[in-house]
Amino acid sequence: MPPYTIVYFPTRGRCEAMRMLLADQGQSWKEEVVTKESWLQGPLKASCLYGQLPKFQDGDLILYQSNAILRHLGRSFGLYGKDQQEAALVDMVNDGVEDLRRHCGHLIHHRHEEDKAQYVQELPGHLKPFETLLSQNQGGQAFIVGDQISFADYNLLDLLRSHQVLVPGCLDSFPLLSAYVARLSARPKLQAFLASPEHVNRPVFASRKI
Known part of the structure; x- marks a missing residue:
């Protein structure tokens, strides 16, 4: 099983940067797609620390807040500057x-x-x-x-x-x-991801099909 799991809506939104990072660094990850209907039911939202997605799992570590996730990945892969x-x-x-x-x-x-x-x-x-x-x-x-x-x-x-x-x-x-x-x-690895159906078929913005 991939060590990383992204829990998010079926859109690029705040997760595409971390997907791009993982792809470019040669990593695999699992997607758990949350529909609007299931989100509105309430239990998942109530379980999220700040009541919002994305939720990101790195092994036993669970993180919320997209920028905190990016910083964590930056530290993990040496993508945080040289000094x-x-x-x-x-x-x-x-x-x-x-x-x-x-x-x-x-x-x-x-x-x-x-x-x-x-x-x-x-x-x-x-x-x-x-x-x-x-x-x-x-x-x-x-x-x-x-x-x-x-x-x-x-x-x-x-x-x-x-x-x-x-x-x-x-x-x-x-x-x-x-x-x-x-x-x-x-x-090369990023180009392959950007050409993949997973990226191409995801709408840029959840509320607008553009």
């Missing part, structure tokens, strides 16, 4: 990703059509810090921090790819981010 300074920068990037993910989540789960125009207008301002960070690290030719991939790269990559679906062309004015998405998506 304390890089680890601090990785945390900073991941917090920036979380800020944008929350903005995006609010748009998707609430008044999508009414708010999308404003969201699209403000999106370049949210993307610019990541372009700046890339430009400051080996001219944007490597990763978001240092010279090795980190858990924050997977989280950022997932968010950027989701935005390419939500707002096509959103990276056109960010050449380093565009090249970054293409470069990381071409990593």
Whole structure:
């Protein structure tokens, strides 16, 4: 049996970054898919520490909170920078990703059509810090921090790819981010996962079939 189990809804959502990480690191995992109907019945929700998914199992260890899960995997696979300074920068990037993910989540789960125009207008301002960070690290030719991939790269990559679906062309004015998405998506094991039915057939956002 795989040592890892992801318990989540039938969507990419907050679990695709950890799936991408595991796939790229050559790991296997088990999926326990939770339907909306079973979630609304209540017992599973009541059993979750914070009353929400994802739930992640690593052997006997059970974790909640997607960013805590990513940090755990980052420590497990050496994806947390090469020293304390890089680890601090990785945390900073991941917090920036979380800020944008929350903005995006609010748009998707609430008044999508009414708010999308404003969201699209403000999106370049949210993307610019990541372009700046890339430009400051080996001219944007490597990763978001240092010279090795980190858990924050997977989280950022997932968010950027989701935005390419939500707002096509959103990276056109960010050449380093565009090249970054293409470069990381071409990593052999990650490319295979991104082409798999498991990824392709999962909707990006649970409440919208996009």
